[in-house]
Amino acid sequence: xxxxxxxxxxxxxxxxxxxxxxxxxxxxxxxxxxxxxxxxxxxxxxxxxxxxxxxxxxxxxxxxxxxxxxxxxxxxxxxxxxxxxxxxxxxxxxxxxxxxxxxxxxxxxxxxxxxxxxxxxxxxxxxxxxxxxxxxxxxxxxxxxxxxxxxxxxxxxxxxxxxxxxxxxxxxxxxxxxxxxxxxxxxxxxxxxxxxxxxxxxxxx
Numbered sequence: 001x002x003x004x005x006x007x008x009x010x011x012x013x014x015x016x017x018x019x020x021x022x023x024x025x026x027x028x029x030x031x032x033x034x035x036x037x038x039x040x041x042x043x044x045x046x047x048x049x050x051x052x053x054x055x056x057x058x059x060x061x062x063x064x065x066x067x068x069x070x071x072x073x074x075x076x077x078x079x080x081x082x083x084x085x086x087x088x089x090x091x092x093x094x095x096x097x098x099x100x101x102x103x104x105x106x107x108x109x110x111x112x113x114x115x116x117x118x119x120x121x122x123x124x125x126x127x128x129x130x131x132x133x134x135x136x137x138x139x140x141x142x143x144x145x146x147x148x149x150x151x152x153x154x155x156x157x158x159x160x161x162x163x164x165x166x167x168x169x170x171x172x173x174x175x176x177x178x179x180x181x182x183x184x185x186x187x188x189x190x191x192x193x194x195x196x197x198x199x200x201x202x203x204x205x
Contacts, residue, residue, distance in 0.1 A: 051076045053088035054108060061103040062166045063143040064119030069095050075108065084110050102143040102166065119165060125185035126165055129192040129199065130175050136199040140169035141176060146202040149178065149188050153196045160184045161202070 056075035061067055072095070074088045086094060086109045097114035120126050129149065141147065141164045148159030162178040176199060180188050191197035 050079045052079050054085035055088055055091055055094065057103040057105055057107040057109060059105055061099045063099050063102045064165060065099050066118070067094055067097055067099055067103070067114055071103070072109070077108075086110065086113075120179060120182075123182050124179055125182045126177050126179055127162075127185055127188045127192060128175050128177050129188070129197050130173060130195075131197065131199060132173055132195075135197065136174070136176060137201050141167040141199070141201065147178065148200045148202055149180075149191060150198040150200055151191055151196055152198050153194075159200065160188055162188070 053074050053076055056073050057071065058073040059071055061071050069091075072091065074091075077085065094109060094114050098118050099114055100112060103109070103113060135152075143164055143166060145164040147162050147164060149162050150159040151157040160180060162180045162184075165177040165179050168175045168177075178188065178199075188197070
């Protein structure tokens with residue numbers, strides 16, 4: 001008696017048509033790519049969610065000047081950056097205040113950047129002094145630097161103490177606005193007018 005044995009199953013291969021195994025692999029790869037794409041999208045969303053908006057400076061605001069809305073811009077930083085910055089939600093709190101220091105484009109606004117009284121204050125005056133090369137330090141002076149205005153024609157002059165408001169640095173001749181006591185304003189203005197004023201940077205105390 002002969003026992004009948006069924007033939008082993010084979011792929012139903014038809015010329016011009018891919019095998020089932022190939023289709024299964026293609027479907028598996030497609031499913032894997034879909035999952036990876038979804039995971040990548042979640043990662044991107046998480047990264048965006050971990051950033052916060054803060055207040056930054058759009059254009060230069062000299063110390064003592066009023067801050068306007070156009071002077072500020074929103075910037076994004078990582079939530080865990082550790083920066084002590086003013087949140088963009090508090091944007092309105094700084095508009096209309098005066099700059100406590102000179103704010104430069106791209107700078108992050110931190111607590112204490114604004115709120116100073118407008119300059120000059122009571123009993124003070126601001127005098128512009130045009131200086132040539134050799135009459136002031138070569139490097140640009142920064143706001144709140146302590147200086148002495150020296151009379152170059154008087155070798156005994158101890159100078160008049162002042163504070164830099166802004167330095168309009170340029171090659172060669174430049175103008176430096178200085179904050180002085182009102183009682184010294186006339187003397188400083190005369191030195192500036194005659195070209196006999198020299199600016200000396202003092203130790204910051």
